[in-house]
Amino acid sequence: MRQSTTTIGSSQVNILKYSQYFLNEDLKVAKTATTLNANGILPAGTIIDSTGKVVNDGTAYGIVYEDVNFNNSMGTEVVPVTIFGFVDTSKLPVSPADAAKTALNMIKFL
Incomplete structure (x- = not known):
């Protein structure tokens, strides 16, 4: 297993409203399966499906917990994908659609 340390230029965004009430699951995401920003980063707060594809519909699986550098x-x-918790909607890069909120039934958007 290869492991490296890289500093991402900005500070991490905390997407949670209440930090002690959440559950993350580790999800393997292929670089080719997801949409990265211009810096090669999958930003925190991005809604993804179970394959890592960026979505905002009824196929949503969870919300990316912290920035992930794919460079x-x-x-x-x-x-790390949040599948349960209280999420601060103002911290998300895109406001979740009603279908995504329904699919993410263990996440409360505040």
Whole structure:
């Protein structure tokens, strides 16, 4: 297993409203399966499906918990995905659609 440390230029965004009430699951995401920003980063607060594809519909699986840098990736990264908790909607890059909120039934958007 290859592991490296890289500093992402900005500070991490805390998407949670209440930090002690949440559950993350690790999800393997292929670089080719997801949409990255211009810096090669999958930003915190991005809604993804179970394959890592960025969505905002009824196929939503969870919300990316922290920024994940794919720049030095060998193709797949382990992404922490929030599947339960209280999320601050104002911290998300895109407001979740009603279908996504329904699919993410264990996440309360505040």
